[in-house]
Amino acid sequence: QSVVTQPPSATGTPGQRVTISCSGSNSNIGRHDVYWYQQLPGTAPKLLIYKTNQRPSGVPDRFSGSKSGTSASLAISGLRSEDEADYYCAVWDVTLSGAVFGGGTKLTVL
Amino acid sequence: QVQLVQSGSELKRPGASVKVSCKASGYTFTKYTMNWVRQAPGQGLEWMGWINANTGNPTYAQGFTGRFVFSLDTSVSTAYLQISSLKAEDTAVYYCARDSEGADYWGQGTLVTVSS
Numbered sequence: 001q002s003v004v005t006q007p008p009s010a011t012g013t014p015g016q017r018v019t020i021s022c023s024g025s026n027s028n029i030g031r032h033d034v035y036w037y038q039q040l041p042g043t044a045p046k047l048l049i050y051k052t053n054q055r056p057s058g059v060p061d062r063f064s065g066s067k068s069g070t071s072a073s074l075a076i077s078g079l080r081s082e083d084e085a086d087y088y089c090a091v092w093d094v095t096l097s098g099a100v101f102g103g104g105t106k107l108t109v110l
Numbered sequence: 111q112v113q114l115v116q117s118g119s120e121l122k123r124p125g126a127s128v129k130v131s132c133k134a135s136g137y138t139f140t141k142y143t144m145n146w147v148r149q150a151p152g153q154g155l156e157w158m159g160w161i162n163a164n165t166g167n168p169t170y171a172q173g174f175t176g177r178f179v180f181s182l183d184t185s186v187s188t189a190y191l192q193i194s195s196l197k198a199e200d201t202a203v204y205y206c207a208r209d210s211e212g213a214d215y216w217g218q219g220t221l222v223t224v225s226s
Contacts, residue, residue: 002154035212037155044205044219045147045155050212088155090212098171099145104154 003093004028006102012079013110020105022072022089028100032092034072036065039086039104048087049074076107084109112136114206114217121223127194130220132206139187140164143209146180146191149219150202160209161189196224 004024012018022034036049047056049065052072064075072091076083089102117131132144146158159170161180168180179192189206201224207213 037213039155044216045207045213046216047212047214050214054211056212056214086154090155090157096172098159098169099157101147101155101157 002100002103003096004089004091004100004102006087006089006105008103009106009108011108011110012076014079014081016079017075017077018079018107019076020074020087020089020107022074022091022102024070024072024091024093026070027095028070028091028093029067029072030070031094034065034067035090036063036074037088037090037101039088041085045088079109081109083107112208112215114208114215116204116206116217116220119221119223121225122196124196124198124224124226126196126224127192128196128222130191130193130204130206130222132189132191132217134187134189134208137208140184144180144182144189145207145209145213147205147207147213148202149205150199153202158191158204163189193222196222198224200224 033051037045038048039045052067053065062078086104088104093100113135115133140163143160145160148156158174161168181190203219205219206217208215
């Protein structure tokens with residue numbers, strides 16, 4: 001059981017906007033930046049959002065990140081079939097003195 | 111361009127050891143910390159820890175102490191993960207990932223299968 005919680009699944013249709021939540025505590029999200037990773041089937045994870053709301057070069061602006069208190073969110077607008085993947089949040093936890101990943105959210109595009 | 115190329119799949123017996131390599135290219139190896147991440151079959155990502163490629167100082171996450179060792183050979187820009195006394199539950203894909211405002215570059219992963 002991770003100290004950071006994500007819903008196991010999310011669903012959307014092409015063109016829709018979906019959000020994926022990441023819930024933590026004052027030991028992690030409440031005091032540190034959040035990172036988001038996309039893992040397409042059978043591939044290595046890819047950095048999608050860094051420092052809570054920054055996009056690496058090459059990541060479309062359809063992807064955005066935010067944080068409020070001890071929760072963070074990843075929003076995907078203009079959903080596409082190729083966005084079907086597993087999404088993970090990650091954050092530093094001061095109690096564990098280490099990074100932690102959320103359990104992951106499988107996004108299905110109908 | 112930055113690349114991390116990992117060694118190939120391994121099949122090991124319980125109790126054996128394995129050493130996974132991660133060869134970096136396209137950047138100055140000693141300027142970045144290297145993460146190690148585990149993904150068991152059908153499961154999520156687990157941060158195992160990291161190693162400072164400048165100092166060689168490793169940090170291990172809870173649950174990855176004792177049998178897990180991170181090391182470097184800076185002369186060939188390579189990071190290593192060694193796992194000893196392998197157990198069936200060590201069966202997983204192991205990733206190396208460069209740390210720079212998040213894990214910005216990842217290796218392709220190395221599948222380690224532990225089975226008798």
